[in-house]
Amino acid sequence: QITLKESGPTLVKPTQTLTATCTFSGFSLTTRGVGVGWIRQPPGKALEWLALIYWDDDKRYSPSLKSRLTITKDTSKNQVFVTMTNMDPVDTATYFCAHVSLDDSEDAFDIWGHGTVVTVSS
Amino acid sequence: DIQMTQSPSTLAASVGDRVTITCRASQSINSWLAWYQQKPGKAPKLLIYMASSLKSGVPSRFSGSGSGTEFALTISSLQPDDFATYYCQQYNGYSRAFGQGTKVEIK
Numbered sequence: 001q002i003t004l005k006e007s008g009p010t011l012v013k014p015t016q017t018l019t020a021t022c023t024f025s026g027f028s029l030t031t032r033g034v035g036v037g038w039i040r041q042p043p044g045k046a047l048e049w050l051a052l053i054y055w056d057d058d059k060r061y062s063p064s065l066k067s068r069l070t071i072t073k074d075t076s077k078n079q080v081f082v083t084m085t086n087m088d089p090v091d092t093a094t095y096f097c098a099h100v101s102l103d104d105s106e107d108a109f110d111i112w113g114h115g116t117v118v119t120v121s122s
Numbered sequence: 123d124i125q126m127t128q129s130p131s132t133l134a135a136s137v138g139d140r141v142t143i144t145c146r147a148s149q150s151i152n153s154w155l156a157w158y159q160q161k162p163g164k165a166p167k168l169l170i171y172m173a174s175s176l177k178s179g180v181p182s183r184f185s186g187s188g189s190g191t192e193f194a195l196t197i198s199s200l201q202p203d204d205f206a207t208y209y210c211q212q213y214n215g216y217s218r219a220f221g222q223g224t225k226v227e228i229k
Contacts, residue, residue: 037218047158047166047209049218060216063123096165105171107213108156112165 002026004036004097004113012087012120020116022080022097029055029075033102036080037109038071040093048093051082052100089120124148124212128221134229139200143224145193145210154214157186157195160223161206169208170195200226 008020020038027034037052051071052060061069070083080097094117098109125148135141145155153173158166168177170186173193183198197204205228210221 039220046222047160047211047220049211049220052218060218063217105156105168105177106175107154108168108171108211109158109166110168110171110177112167114165 002099002111004099004111006095006097006113006116008095008116008118010117010119012091012118013122014088014120016087018082018084018087018091018118020082020095020097020118022082022113024078024080024097024099027099027101029053029073029078029080031055035100035107036073037098037100038080038082039096039098039109040091041096041115042090042093050084050095053080087120091118092120093118123217124151124214124219126210126212126219126221128208128210128224130224131222132225132227134227135200136229137200137202139229141197141200141204141226143195143208143210143226145188145195145221147191147193147212150190151212151214153189154212155186155188155193156211156213157184158209158211159204159206160209166209197226 004024035054038050053071068085073080094115096115097113099111127146155173157170160166174186207223207225
């Protein structure tokens with residue numbers, strides 16, 4: 001059974017850097033075709049894709065946020081990290097991580113974590 | 123960047139109604155499109171991938187169609203559990219993008 005769980009600070013000050021962690025089980029990020037992505041959702045608004053990392057360390061970023069984002073993985077700990085620099089109140093959102101598999105669901109986000117709420121405020 | 127536009131933004135319907143939500147891509151994405159259902163306070167749930175493939179365990183009243191730039195999600199007979207917000211998402215090439223969502227409300 002695949003599960004993902006997001007963790008990170010609940011409150012971040014403007015201009016600070018956010019680091020969020022996705023800890024997963026039930027799959028390995030060394031398996032061909034597997035990836036983990038990050039998606040966020042401001043309160044009452046739509047989903048926004050942030051970044052995606054694959055088993056082979058291929059990394060993809062939202063063009064509008066690319067300069068602020070870094071995605072990395074620690075396969076020994078079954079974790080994926082996303083950092084976002086220069087945080088602003090508009091970055092207040094629930095941050096989700098999600099699993100993708102080229103074999104199972106042709107690269108769609110098929111299993112999601114519950115999300116972690118991040119508020120940006122001084 | 124590929125932009126995704128859903129319509130309508132809000133839809134009021136009754137139990138038993140046939141409901142269709144449309145999604146348009148700003149350029150061709152072939153069949154690289156997924157549909158998700160989200161309920162308040164919950165994570166999205168994958169319903170459809172590759173435009174028309176039903177994820178295992180999803181009720182057969184959900185179906186997807188389309189290719190290129192025009193896509194649709196249809197619920198053949200709306201059930202009480204289906205009142206939620208639905209998002210399309212493209213995953214063609216390097217980038218991914220979600221539509222702005224369609225909220226299905228009780229009429």
